Amino acid sequence: MQTRNVIAGLVLGTAVAAGLALALRNAGEPAAPVAATILPAGNELPEFTLLDQDGAPADRSVFEGRWDVVFFGFTNCPDICPATMTLLGQAKRELEARGSDPLPRVVLVSVDPERDTPEAMARYVAYFGDGNLGLTGELEELRKLTDALGIFFQKAETGDGAYAVDHSTAVLVIDPQARLKALFTAPHEVANFVHDLPLIMAGE
Amino acid sequence: MRRLLVLFALVAAAAGCDSPEGPPVVADNVVVTAPGAGMPMAAGYLEITNQSGSDIRITRVSSPDYATVEMHETIVEDGIARMRSIPVLEIADGETITFERGGRHLMLMQPAGTPGTITLNFYSDDVLLLTVSAEFTATMD
Numbered sequence: 487m488q489t490r491n492v493i494a495g496l497v498l499g500t501a502v503a504a505g506l507a508l509a510l511r512n513a514g515e516p517a518a519p520v521a522a523t524i525l526p527a528g529n530e531l532p533e534f535t536l537l538d539q540d541g542a543p544a545d546r547s548v549f550e551g552r553w554d555v556v557f558f559g560f561t562n563c564p565d566i567c568p569a570t571m572t573l574l575g576q577a578k579r580e581l582e583a584r585g586s587d588p589l590p591r592v593v594l595v596s597v598d599p600e601r602d603t604p605e606a607m608a609r610y611v612a613y614f615g616d617g618n619l620g621l622t623g624e625l626e627e628l629r630k631l632t633d634a635l636g637i638f639f640q641k642a643e644t645g646d647g648a649y650a651v652d653h654s655t656a657v658l659v660i661d662p663q664a665r666l667k668a669l670f671t672a673p674h675e676v677a678n679f680v681h682d683l684p685l686i687m688a689g690e
Numbered sequence: 691m692r693r694l695l696v697l698f699a700l701v702a703a704a705a706g707c708d709s710p711e712g713p714p715v716v717a718d719n720v721v722v723t724a725p726g727a728g729m730p731m732a733a734g735y736l737e738i739t740n741q742s743g744s745d746i747r748i749t750r751v752s753s754p755d756y757a758t759v760e761m762h763e764t765i766v767e768d769g770i771a772r773m774r775s776i777p778v779l780e781i782a783d784g785e786t787i788t789f790e791r792g793g794r795h796l797m798l799m800q801p802a803g804t805p806g807t808i809t810l811n812f813y814s815d816d817v818l819l820l821t822v823s824a825e826f827t828a829t830m831d
Contacts, residue, residue: 645760
């Protein structure tokens with residue numbers, strides 16, 4: 487019986503020691519993003535002038551002073567755009583529930599400025615949560631932003647004169663100095679945003 | 691995403707005879723989402739199972755609640771989403787085709803009003819294959 491107790495004690499002691507060692511090792515390792523690609527230096531956004539959902543001019547400074555998660559889409563996109571905006575809204579609400587500070591703003595930049603008026607953008611972005619920003623405007627100004635960020639978009643006929651817009655699916659993270667700081671590539675998941683965004687925003 | 695109740699799924703005997711085990715074409719897990727009031731379009735998702743005993747072709751979809759319904763597919767390649775029309779959807783006997791987020795979907799354009807129920811009619815040329823009605827969802831969640 488005594489021998490059995492000694493063995494049991496040794497096993498327990500070894501397990502506790504191993505657990506402590508693992509905990510200490512993990513404590514020394516900085517948490518790493520699980521999905522995002524981080525640009526340590528950050529890429530400065532170019533100068534541009536678009537319109538926000540109220541029709542007011544919005545230039546580079548609209549991204550200054552806060553963190554933004556930015557998706558490029560269009561309001562006539564029935565599938566992947568509302569799906570992505572929904573995920574971003576869910577992620578933001580979950581971060582808020584966890585007490586995360588700061589909280590990023592969700593931004594939709596239209597790649598279909600021909601149809602996406604500020605009024606259309608206002609209805610659209612408001613649907614996915616409070617405080618969202620929608621940007622639209624002249625195609626030439628939009629190109630300044632998308633070209634600098636490596637965002638692709640192109641009209642594609644779908645028949646009977648209708649069209650969709652092919653576009654990049656990445657979600658970009660813009661820091662308070664209006665620099666591209668990180669990006670998420672599709673497929674997007676709420677859990678990835680919730681895990682990585684606080685790390686990105688803490689690494690400023 | 692909120693799953694919606696399929697109120698009924700009726701089938702015209704177009705592609706084959708009625709099976710004693712059930713209707714020849716069956717819809718399941720029907721979801722209709724809309725991006726909000728005032729927006730011009732909604733999206734529909736569902737599963738269609740062909741148990742008619744022969745292959746079928748869906749050539750068009752219509753709805754009394756929307757001016758136009760098109761079958762589309764989102765294809766994501768190299769980080770770019772491309773949406774393309776599906777002119778004809780072929781479903782082999784015994785096969786289930788899924789319309790889902792980020793893939794095949796129904797694009798419902800120009801609503802006739804704000805109905806509480808959406809009816810979708812699936813045709814093979816002029817023959818009605820399947821009618822599905824589902825509650826209209828008000829949210830994306």
